[in-house]
Amino acid sequence: DTAVSQTPKYLVTQMGNDKSIKCEQNLGHDTMYWYKQDSKKFLKIMFSYNNKELIINETVPNRFSPKSPDKAHLNLHINSLELGDSAVYFCASSRQGRYGYTFGSGTRLTVV
Template identity: 90%
Template sequence: DTAVSQTPKYLVTQMGNDKSIKCEQNLGHDTMYWYKQDSKKFLKIMFSYNNKELIINETVPNRFSPKSPDKAHLNLHINSLELGDSAVYFCASSPLDEETQYFGPGTRLLVL
C-alpha cells in the first residue's frame, strides 16, 4: 500500500502553462507539506497544512497555490509556469504529535 502518493511522477510542459500536482496520503496524518528540490538537490519547505488549514507559506511566488480539499489531500497548482520552476516537488505528511515526515515519491517538473 502506498503511504504518500503523488501524480504525476513526471511533468513536461511549456512556459506560461498552468499545471497541478496531486498528493494523497492514506496514513491518517493531520499535517501535509510541499517541498521543492532544486537542480543542486537542495530541499526547501514551501507550504504546510494542518487539518486543511495553511500553517506555513514560505517565500513562494503567489503563482503557487496549495489546495487541501480534505485532510488526506494536498494539491499544488502552479500558474504561468516559468523556466525556474523546473525542479522536483515532494509532498510529505506527518502525524499531529510527531515530527517525522513521510515523503511521497516526488514529481519531476520540467518547464521548456
C-alpha cells in the same frame, strides 16, 4: 499500499502553461507539506497544511497555490510556469510533533 502518493511522476510543459500536482496520504496524518528540491538537491519547504488549514506559507511566488480539500489530500497548482520552476516537488505528511515525515515519490517538473 502507497502511503503518500503523488501524481504525475513526471511533468514536461511549456512556459506560460498552468499545471497541477496531486498528493494523497492514507496514513491518517494531520499535517501535509510541499517541498521543492532544486538542481543541487537542496530541499526547501513551500507550504504546510494542518487539518486543511494553511499554517506555513514560505516566500513562494503567488503563482503557486496549494489547496487541501480534506486532511488526506494536498494539491499544488502552478500558474504561468517559468523556466526556473523546473525542479522536483515532494509532498510529505506527518503527525504533528510526534513522528517523522513520510515523503511521496516526487514529481519531476520540467518547463521548456
